[in-house]
Amino acid sequence: MALSIEQLNAAAPDQFAALLDGTYEHSPWIAQRAAAARPFRSLAHLKHALVQVVSSAPEDEQLGLIRAHPELAGKAMVSKTLTAESTHEQGKAGLTECTPEEFAKIQQLNAGYNAKFGFPFILAVRGPRGTGFGKREIIDTFERRLHHPADFERGEALRNIHRIAEIRLDDKFGVTPALGNLVWDWHEQLSVHTDPGYAEKGQLTVTYLTEAHRACAQQIAGCMRDAGFDSVEIDAVGNVVGRYEGTTPDAKTLLTGSHYDTVRNGGKYDGRLGIFVPIACVRELKRQNRRLPFAFEVVGFAEEEGQRYKATFLGSGALTGHFDPKWLDQKDADGITMREARAIAGLKEEDIPKLKRDPSKYLGFVEVHIEQGPVLTELDLPLGIVTSINGGVRYVGEVIGMASHAGTTPMNRRRDAAAAVAELILYAEKRAARDGDSVATVGMLEVPSGSINVVPGRCKFSLDMRAPNNPQRDKLTADVLAELVAICERRGVRHTIEESMKASAAPSAPDWQQRWEKAVDALGVPLHRMPSGAGHDAMKLHEVMPQAMLFVRGINSGISHNPLESSTNNDIQLAVEAFQLLLDNLASEKAH
Numbered sequence: 001m002a003l004s005i006e007q008l009n010a011a012a013p014d015q016f017a018a019l020l021d022g023t024y025e026h027s028p029w030i031a032q033r034a035a036a037a038r039p040f041r042s043l044a045h046l047k048h049a050l051v052q053v054v055s056s057a058p059e060d061e062q063l064g065l066i067r068a069h070p071e072l073a074g075k076a077m078v079s080k081t082l083t084a085e086s087t088h089e090q091g092k093a094g095l096t097e098c099t100p101e102e103f104a105k106i107q108q109l110n111a112g113y114n115a116k117f118g119f120p121f122i123l124a125v126r127g128p129r130g131t132g133f134g135k136r137e138i139i140d141t142f143e144r145r146l147h148h149p150a151d152f153e154r155g156e157a158l159r160n161i162h163r164i165a166e167i168r169l170d171d172k173f174g175v176t177p178a179l180g181n182l183v184w185d186w187h188e189q190l191s192v193h194t195d196p197g198y199a200e201k202g203q204l205t206v207t208y209l210t211e212a213h214r215a216c217a218q219q220i221a222g223c224m225r226d227a228g229f230d231s232v233e234i235d236a237v238g239n240v241v242g243r244y245e246g247t248t249p250d251a252k253t254l255l256t257g258s259h260y261d262t263v264r265n266g267g268k269y270d271g272r273l274g275i276f277v278p279i280a281c282v283r284e285l286k287r288q289n290r291r292l293p294f295a296f297e298v299v300g301f302a303e304e305e306g307q308r309y310k311a312t313f314l315g316s317g318a319l320t321g322h323f324d325p326k327w328l329d330q331k332d333a334d335g336i337t338m339r340e341a342r343a344i345a346g347l348k349e350e351d352i353p354k355l356k357r358d359p360s361k362y363l364g365f366v367e368v369h370i371e372q373g374p375v376l377t378e379l380d381l382p383l384g385i386v387t388s389i390n391g392g393v394r395y396v397g398e399v400i401g402m403a404s405h406a407g408t409t410p411m412n413r414r415r416d417a418a419a420a421v422a423e424l425i426l427y428a429e430k431r432a433a434r435d436g437d438s439v440a441t442v443g444m445l446e447v448p449s450g451s452i453n454v455v456p457g458r459c460k461f462s463l464d465m466r467a468p469n470n471p472q473r474d475k476l477t478a479d480v481l482a483e484l485v486a487i488c489e490r491r492g493v494r495h496t497i498e499e500s501m502k503a504s505a506a507p508s509a510p511d512w513q514q515r516w517e518k519a520v521d522a523l524g525v526p527l528h529r530m531p532s533g534a535g536h537d538a539m540k541l542h543e544v545m546p547q548a549m550l551f552v553r554g555i556n557s558g559i560s561h562n563p564l565e566s567s568t569n570n571d572i573q574l575a576v577e578a579f580q581l582l583l584d585n586l587a588s589e590k591a592h
Contacts, residue, residue, distance in 0.1 A: 002172070002173055002174030002175075003019060003172045003173050003174075004173070005040050005041075005042065005043060005046065007019070008020075008038070008040065008046065009038050009039040009040060013032065013035050016031065016032075016035045016038075017031040017032045017035065019172075020034075020050075020169075020172070022083060022084070022085050022168065023050070023165045023168050023169055023172070024050070024054075024065065024068075024161065024165050025065070025068045025069045025070075025083065025085075025086065025161075025164075026068040026083075027064070027065050027068055029061070030050055030053050030054060030065070031050070033053045034046070034049045034050045034052075034053050037049040037052075040524070041524035042523060042524030043169065043170075043173055043175060043524075044382070044523050044524045044525050044574060045524030045525070046169070047162075047165070047166055047169060048380070048381070048524075048525065048526060050162075050165060051162050051380040052380075054158060054161075054162070055158075055380060062154070062158060063118075063119060063154070065158070065161060066119040066120070066122060066154070066157045066158065066161065067119050067120065069086075069120055069122050069161065070086055070120065071110045071114075071120045071121065072090065072095060072106055072110065072120075072121060072123065072125070072138065072142075073090065073095045073098055073102075073103055073106045073107070073110075074107075074110060074120070085168055089124075089125050089126055089164070089167075090125060094132070094134065094135050095125070095135065095138070098135065102135055102139070105139060106138075106139065106142070109121070109139070109142045109143065109146070112146060113142070113145075113146055116146065116150070117150055117153055117154070119154075119157065121142055121145070121157075122157040122160045122161055122164075123138060123141060123142070123160050124160045124161075124163035124164045124167065125138060126164075126167050128184070128555055128566050128567065128568040128569065129181065129184050129185075129568075129569050130167055130170075130177075130181075130569055152557075155378065156557070159377060159380070159555075162380060163555075163568065166568075166570055170570070177569045177570050177572070177573035178573075179280050179284070179572075179573055179576045179577075180568070180569035180570055180571070180572040180573030180574075180576065181569050181573075182280060182283075183273075183276045183277060183279075183280050183572045183576065184567075184569050184572055186223060186276045186279075187268045187269060187272055187273070187276065188268070189219070190216055190219055190220070190260070190268070190272060191204050191268045193206060193212040193213075193215040193216050193219070194206060194212050195207055195210050195211075195212050195213075196210075196211075198264070198265065199212075201265075203264075203265040203563065204262055204265065204266055204267070204268060204563065205262060205263075205264045205265060205266065205307075206260065206261050206262045207261060207262075207264075207305075207307045207308035208238070208261055208302060208303040208307070208308045208309060208314065208338075208341070209238060209302075209308070209338075209341040209342060209344070209345045209347075210308070213238070213260075213261060213302070214238075214345055216260050217234050217238055217240050217260070217300070217302070218234075220240045220260060220275060220300045221233075221234060221240050221242075223276070223279055224240065224242035224279060224282075224298070226283075227242075227279050227280070227282050227283035227286060228244070228282060228283060228285075228286025228287075229242035229243060229244050229282055229298070230243055230244055230245045231243045235318075235351075235355055236318070236347050236348055236349075236351035236352045236354065236355055237302050237303070237314055237315055237318045237323065237347065237352060237355065238302030238303070238314075238315065238345065238347060239299050239300060239301055239302050239315045239318070239319075239355075240260070240275075240299065240300035240302075241297065241298075241299050241300075242279070242282070242297070242298045242299075243295060243296070243297050243298075244282045244285065244286075244292075244295065244296040244297075244298075245291070245295050246291060246292055246293055246294045246295040246296075247291045247292065247293050248293070251293060251294045251295050252294050252295070252361055252362060252363050253294060253295040253296070253297050253361060253362050253363065254294050254295070254296050254297070254362070254363045254364065254366070254583075254586065255297050255299065255357070255362050255363075255364070255365045255366075255541065255545070256274070256278045256296070256297070256298055256299070256365065256366050256367060256368075257274060257275055257278070257297075257298050257299030257300060257301055257367070257537065258271040258272070258273070258274025258275055258300075258301060258304075258367055258368070258369060258536070258537055259271035259272075259274075259300070259301040259302070259303065259304035259305070259315060259316075259537055260272055260275060260300045260301070260302070261302065261303050261304060261305050261307065262305065262307075263305050263307055263561045264307060265562075265563060266560075266561050266562065266563070266565070267370075267559075267560055267561065267562055267563060267564070267565020267566070268565065268566070269370040269554070269560075269565050269566060269567055270369075270370060270372065270560050270561065270565060271301070271304060271369070271537075273368055273369060273370050273552060273567070273572070273575070274367050274368040274369050274537075275298065275299075275300045277368045277572070277575050277576050277579055278296070278298045278368070278579060279298060280576045281296075281576060281579050281580050281583060282296060282298065284580065285583075292583060292586075292587045292590075293587055293590040293591060294363060294586070294587075294590060296583070299315070299316075299319070301313075301315030301316050301537050302314060302315040303315050304316065304535075304536075304537055308332045308341075309327065309330045309331075309332060309338050310327075310330055311324070311327040311330060311338075313537065313539075313540045314327070315537065316537035316540035316541060317540050318352055318355040318356070319355055319356065319357045319540075319541070320356070320357070320540050320541065320543050320544045321353075321356035321544075322540070322543070323352050323353075323355075325349075325352075328342070328349065357544070359544045359545045362545050363586075364509060364512050364545050364546040364547060364548075365538060365541035365542075365545055365546070365547040366512060366515075366516070366547065366548055366549070366550070366579075366582065367536060367537060367538045367547070367549045367550075368549070368550045368552060368575055368579060369532075369536055369549060369550070369551060369552070370551070370552050370553075370554050370560060370565065370567055371384060371551040371552065371553060371554055371558050371560075372533075372534050372554065372558065372560035372561070372565075373533065373534075373554075373558045373560070374557045374558040375528075375530055375558070376528070376530075376551060376552075376553035376554075376558065377553050377554065377555065377557060377558045378557075378558075379528060381525065381526060381528050381553065382525060382552065382553050382570070382571040382574050382575075383520050383523075383525055383528075383550060383551065383552060383553070383571070383574055383575065383578060384528045384529070384530050384550070384551035384552075384553075385508075385513060385516050385517050385520065385527060385528065385529045385530070385548075385550065385551075386508055386513075386529075386530065386531070386532050386548065386549035386550065386551055387468065387507070387508055387513065387529045387530065387531055388468040388469065388505050388506060388507040388508060388531045388532070389505065389506040389507075389531070389532045389534075389535065389536055389538060389539050389542070389549070390439075390466040390467055390468050390473070390505055390531055390532060390533050390534075390535075391466065391467060391468075391469065391470045391473040391503055391504050391505030391506075392464065392465065392466040392467075392473065392501070392502070392503050392535065393464075393465055393466075393473060393477055393499065393501065393502045393503075394462065394463065394464050394465075394499070394500045394501040394502075395462065395463040395497050395498060395499055395500060396444075396460070396461075396462050396463075396497075396498055396500050397460070397461055397462075397463065397484075397495060397496060397497040397498065398417075398458060398459065398460045398461070398495065398496050399417040399418075399420045399421050399458070399459045399461070399488060399493050399494070399495045400417060400457070400458055400493060400494050400495065400496075401414075401415035401416055401417035401420065401455075401456065401457050401458070401459075401491070401492070401493040402414075402415040402455070402457050402493075403454050403455060403456065403457025403458075404454070404455045404457070405453070405454070405455070406452075406453045406454055406455055407453065409455055414455050415455075415457075415491065415492050415493050416455050416456055416491070416493075417447075417456045417457055417458050417459040417493055418447050418450075418456035418459040419456075419491070420459070420487050420488060420491050420493050420495075421442070421445065421459045421461050423487050423491075424442070424461075424480070424483065424484050424487055425442045425445075425461075427480065427483045427487075428440035428441075428442065428463065428465070428480050428483075431476060431479050431480055431483070432465070432476060435467065435472060435476065437467065437468055437531055438465070438466065438467040438468075438472060438473070438476050439464075439465070439466050439467075439533055440463070440464070440465045440466075440476065440480060441463075441464045441465075442461050442462060442463060442464075443462050443464060444460070444461060444462035445459070445460070445461050445462075446459070446460040446461075447459050447460075448460065463480065463497075465477050465480060466533055467505070468505060468507075468531040469505045469507065470504055470505050473505065481497065484497065503535060503539060506538060506539045506542035506547065508547065508548040508549065509546030509547060509548055511546070512546050512547065512548035513529075513548045515548070515582050515585060515586065516548055516549075516550050516578070516582060517529075518581070518582075518585060519578040519579070519581035519582045519585065520550070520578050522581050523574055523577055523578060523581070525574065530551065532549065532551070534560075536549065550575065550578060550579075552567055552571055552572065552574075552575045553567065553568075553571050554566065554567050555567060555568060
């Protein structure tokens with residue numbers, strides 16, 4: 001019989017621990033301490049309480065927990081002394097049926113890992129979908145994590161232990177994250193489409209209006225139709241637009257969505273999560289034969305990443321009336337103009353102005369997005385409330401000194417352009433850190449015609465600076481640029497600097513942020529408010545209507561713009577449930 005939260009809340013302390021036996025390998029102390037956090041409001045609340053016990057435990061207890069776990073395909077598996085839970089998990093991943101070569105490889109990795117870290121390699125082998133990693137994927141992950149620093153890897157081991165515990169708890173409670181599984185599967189199905197040159201390498205790349213991009217649009221449109229949207233279209237810039245009408249024809253509309261294009265060799269969840277989560281919500285509304293007192297419009301934005309053409313936010317920009325016709329003359333790397341690409345896709349230029357939305361007909365814009373960073377995963381939280389999308393400014397610059405002989409130019413006579421930029425990089429790093437939530441990055445660095453035996457006479461560089469609000473961004477920018485001037489004067493070099501991009505911060509509308517907070521709190525998930533360091537389609541919609549975002553935790557340290565980008569079925573399930581609650585609460589507001 002499946003366990004229930006009510007049963008756990010009513011249990012005596014010893015019984016409470018017994019009911020959760022096996023959740024954490026040979027570590028009953030975790031459940032014993034978590035009992036004090038009762039009553040639990042939900043399974044998500046229980047999971048977080050167990051995580052909190054581990055995170056607040058001393059390091060020696062954390063290491064003891066890690067060491068309580070068996071090695072993958074290790075002696076305990078061979079001697080059949082694994083716990084029932086571990087036997088099931090390793091068997092599901094195929095580790096009980098390794099070839100001699102695979103077994104030898106894993107044994108070699110186990111030995112190297114233990115020698116480096118002093119504890120066994122821990123991996124939630126049932127994976128983010130709960131159906132199990134393949135052996136090749138397990139070995140690849142093993143090899144990758146061997147290169148981590150020791151303190152980072154200890155955290156990664158604990159995060160995998162929590163994922164193992166989460167899946168075991170789902171089994172105990174008889175819970176299946178059905179909507180999380182569905183949305184996870186939709187991402188996998190969409191990821192089969194990728195641009196030429198990348199498919200052969202097994203890499204995901206979908207850039208604006210390529211064949212793969214158009215195939216994605218058609219697949220998303222089909223998904224919307226299957227879910228029960230009242231109307232679905234691919235508009236004049238390639239956006240996929242689905243509408244689920246409200247109870248009355250004149251009802252205002254809630255707008256949501258995100259982008260389906262990707263960076264080169266990117267991940268499956270950036271942008272796309274914000275399309276599929278609300279589609280799942282509409283699917284459930286349709287299954288319940290239920291309408292809301294407002295219309296619900298979900299948009300798969302055609303372009304946000306600026307990969308094929310220089311212009312960005314082509315999809316969301318068209319909805320705000322900010323599509324610049326000059327962009328149509330931009331060329332891609334093969335010399336194909338945007339106008340030519342649009343003609344191939346059958347999109348009409350004269351229809352673009354018609355896409356501009358009338359803000360008076362909209363309640364606002366909300367967006368779900370994978371976090372694209374390590375904050376939520378390090379806090380062991382599945383969801384985060386976005387307070388503001390950081391404002392940013394970018395520069396391209398060059399320092400010009402004097403190229404000279406590396407052997408004959410004394411150190412105090414040099415006019416080293418690269419050393420000046422290096423000093424600027426270190427200053428920008430320290431200055432941004434002073435704010436706590438500002439960031440500064442020099443992502444491009446080049447010494448033109450550099451030689452190993454020549455003091456650099458020129459150094460080209462980029463600067464990317466971001467902060468949660470415009471005054472903070474502007475103060476950071478002013479300080480970094482002033483330091484650039486000071487460095488150049490002190491070193492006897494000169495510089496050029498050109499602003500290449502500037503975007504205002506997009507603070508979340510307080511009432512919409514509170515709606516996300518109310519939904520997340522109702523799930524029993526602790527609230528964590530955070531700025532978004534990355535840009536999103538919500539930035540564009542912010543120009544014409546109120547907006548607020550919900551972040552979803554990513555695994556693999558929250559990495560994004562990378563093939564390792566992913567999320568779990570459980571976290572996606574919570575995102576869908578939070579969106580459903582937002583819709584329900586908004587419906588109640590409108591009813592009163």
